[in-house]
Every structure is written in C-alpha cells, then in structure tokens.
Amino acid sequence: MAIKEVIQAINQMQADGVVERYAVGGAVGATFYLEPVATLDVDIFAGFKSEPGSLMVNPQPIFDYLKERGCAMEGEYVVIGGWPVQFLPAGTPLVEEALRQSVNKDVDGTPVCVFTAEHLAAIALQTGRAKDKARLLQFIEAGALDAAGFQAILARHSLLDAWRKFERQFLSDIP
Amino acid sequence: MSLDLQKILESKSALRRKLAARPVGEKLRMLDALRERELAIRGRPVPTDSRAVHEEAAPIRKKRVK
Numbered sequence: 001m002a003i004k005e006v007i008q009a010i011n012q013m014q015a016d017g018v019v020e021r022y023a024v025g026g027a028v029g030a031t032f033y034l035e036p037v038a039t040l041d042v043d044i045f046a047g048f049k050s051e052p053g054s055l056m057v058n059p060q061p062i063f064d065y066l067k068e069r070g071c072a073m074e075g076e077y078v079v080i081g082g083w084p085v086q087f088l089p090a091g092t093p094l095v096e097e098a099l100r101q102s103v104n105k106d107v108d109g110t111p112v113c114v115f116t117a118e119h120l121a122a123i124a125l126q127t128g129r130a131k132d133k134a135r136l137l138q139f140i141e142a143g144a145l146d147a148a149g150f151q152a153i154l155a156r157h158s159l160l161d162a163w164r165k166f167e168r169q170f171l172s173d174i175p
Numbered sequence: 176m177s178l179d180l181q182k183i184l185e186s187k188s189a190l191r192r193k194l195a196a197r198p199v200g201e202k203l204r205m206l207d208a209l210r211e212r213e214l215a216i217r218g219r220p221v222p223t224d225s226r227a228v229h230e231e232a233a234p235i236r237k238k239r240v241k
Binding site: 002003004027028031032033034035036037038039040083105106107108141142144 | 188191192194195198199200202203204205206207209210212213214
C-alpha cells in the first residue's frame, strides 16, 4: 500500500494523454504542508477531457484506462496501490483556479502536482464540514499560509463572510 | 515529565511542527502506515502485499480463571 504508486500511475496517465492536468487535494494534499493526519482515500482533481460538442465532463476514459491496467473499482473509487482514489472534476470556480495554479512538488524523485496551501485552506473553508474546519485550523496554527494570498483567494471567491464567521467561531479570544 | 498543561500543549505543538517539517516522502509513508492501522482497527482486511513499516500487536493472553 503506497501513495507513491498512486502518484506514479497518475503521472503515467497524464503522459498518456488521459487527463490534461491534475492536482492532489484533500488530506493527502495537505500533507505536503502539514503534519500527516490519517485518511482513507486520495482525492485527485483532474481536468477531464470533454467529448467534442459536449459540455459534460466524462471521467469514463480514466476508469477504462485504469481498469485495463488491472485496477479494481470500488463504487466511485479506483483502487491504485491499495488506496481508494477518487477523481473529482473542477466543479467550482475556486477549484478550477486551484487546479490552474497548482504547484509541482517532488516525492523522492517523483514529480507530483499539488494544490497550494492557500487553495487547500480556501477549499476547506468553502466545503465547511467539521474535518475541513479542523484542517483549516491546522493550516493557520502551523503558519503554513501566505496571509495576503489567502485573503485574495477569499475575496475573489466570495468567501470573506464565511472567513469572518470562522474567525469568530475559532480564532477569537472573546467568548 | 511535567503535568503543567501549558508545557504539554507546547510540546505537542513542537512535535506537530517537527512532523510537518519532515520530508514529504516520509510523511506520505506515514499516511500509508496510518491508513493500514485505521483499517485494522475498523476490522477490514489489510492488503497482504504491504510494504509499509508497521508494528505487530502483541498476542492477547487470556487470564486464567481459578
């Protein structure tokens, strides 16, 4: 069981032209900036190729490609290297921007594309589940965010109200 | 060892910073190991071809009832 196998498989998939661009998000993406926190799956955000004349995004070529290479399907997940991997489209303007501005990192000589810390934090704020809020707090406590860059993302994606609410709930000393 | 809560929190924070600063390859291997442990706790089968470093739990001994 190794996340590195997932990265290698997706790099190969990109080299073979199945996906145009991808980036690691979620808890695995956050691990590039924070201490590791247990997770059960890997979130890969990808620019799916659309059929000519169609506006629908279609992940089927990804599933077909990986099935041909012996990967099992588990519901919405493809199992690669023992890890359930979920392929997600860039479904919101924020995620689209995160994918466009994702950064290249290196894992023991293997290249990988990852969301920036600021985009991961903004996506966590927008998603807003308890575990997302916990992750956002981790980013803040670790000092892993560029404050100006983060604020600019929040402003561009109408998240300033959500941020003020989050600050009141979790970052204010006033009870 | 101290039971001073402030010191405990500071030491937890220092450990988290230390973990965050580890090389990313090492942190991803920690995720592999954490997932295996989580699955084991939940009672799901763990793939046997695992190459992640892990610890075997000691066998549970039954108490003799006299």
